[in-house]
Amino acid sequence: MPEAPNSKDKVGMICRALRRAIIEQALEPGAKLPEDSLGERFGVSRTIARYALGQLASEGLVELRRNRIAVVVTPSWQDARDIFDIRMDLERLIVRKIAGKLSSSQIARLKAHVEAEREAHDGPNAVSIRLATEFHIMLASMTNSPVLVRYVSEIAYRCCLTLSLFSRPHSSECGISEHISIIEALQDGDANKAMSLMHSHLDSVANRALVEPTPARGRDLLDVLAPYTEEAT
């Protein structure tokens, strides 16, 4: 566990809070994160806020620019592709590792989580996204491999960022039923089925999200103008 889990750790508190804000899209890509404001908001000094930002930066969630205000990262389309690629591999590895090895209480916890997802389905979209993400992290944590948990967490968070950037009408994309199928395959110990289910699950999420750079509505004014830019002759 790279990051202190104990509750009296100020830095950990801030990181968790910010991660959650990002995952629920309360903080959109590009949002500014001044050290003072953060410190004030969380009742700590700038030193601590700064440190927390450093941690988040190392997770690829915020971007630190020298002498400039830190911002929530704005993943490029290429970044998004890469991240989904790796996610695919890692999550396949996860299901391969845990298929047929889950205790009944673990299965129960997974099912309870999916139930929570279903209940939240009509609620605010942000909550749905968070729960769907947490499902995958929960899966990862059942491998008992801290490294896997860390990487999948990071990647899942960054996928949320991507989602909030590229897939506007995030049409309740959670795929709750897919989560259920995966649980069942895992319970049956059918690793191959679980892997292919996970594969198609992620694939559908990715495809719904990554609909090509949607030339208009490009992030940056410069990007938008790029195609129109022709040198005067």
Added chain:
Amino acid sequence: MPEAPNSKDKVGMICRALRRAIIEQALEPGAKLPEDSLGERFGVSRTIARYALGQLASEGLVELRRNRIAVVVTPSWQDARDIFDIRMDLERLIVRKIAGKLSSSQIARLKAHVEAEREAHDGPNAVSIRLATEFHIMLASMTNSPVLVRYVSEIAYRCCLTLSLFSRPHSSECGISEHISIIEALQDGDANKAMSLMHSHLDSVANRALVEPTPARGRDLLDVLAPYTEEAT
């Protein structure tokens, strides 16, 4: 690029230096890293040293204990297994991505690197290990996927730690010829061959390294005693 590459970044300097010291086994697992000493050594204040340690901790290279001196992590045998598992997957992903897509200058750089490995083969073992590790990182960087680079770097560094812990007579394990075969397969665009070569390459490294916890000579007295610990009735 999660960590500032520009040379005037104090934190980056410290991190790079420490990573290198770890990879070359100048800093063994368990080595203490007091903030003051680090600060003094690098000509910065404790604040910066502390920040750097935080970054290294997020990479899983050092362990931060509250109110205690930070130390270089001592991976457990289980950690080592997990890490090699993930490494296997990620490196297979890498060769799949770059097989047949390398420019001739990239191939040349790879070959030059292996040549350097061969030259260093008789030199200090630490250098061999570093070069072998850098070869894999170089491969990763050719995917142009910052995330992959980051993860493989982290994992490769941690493998070095593991090596220095479990494989005592690190018998010039570099496997230079295997690196060459991999390059050739990549050049030919034979993704499958490259993947299986990489697989067996890593497998042999892992097997040479992970020779089971060698029950005697257990790291910690507490670990040795653990199986004998039964609560009094």
Added chain:
DNA sequence: CGTGCCCGAAGTGCATGCAATCGAGGAGAG
């Protein structure tokens, strides 16, 4: 000779202060 306690030294946790840097907005020239 082994065991438990206590205290000084060492080290961390965190806030604050000051210098350096960035950038937004206004003044002035064209």
Added chain:
DNA sequence: CTCTCCTCGATTGCATGCACTTCGGGCACG
């Protein structure tokens, strides 16, 4: 009216200071 330059507030970069915690050794005691 527009463009450029310059200044000042906002913000970061970093060192230092102080309180608190832990460590390790000496001393009394069994």
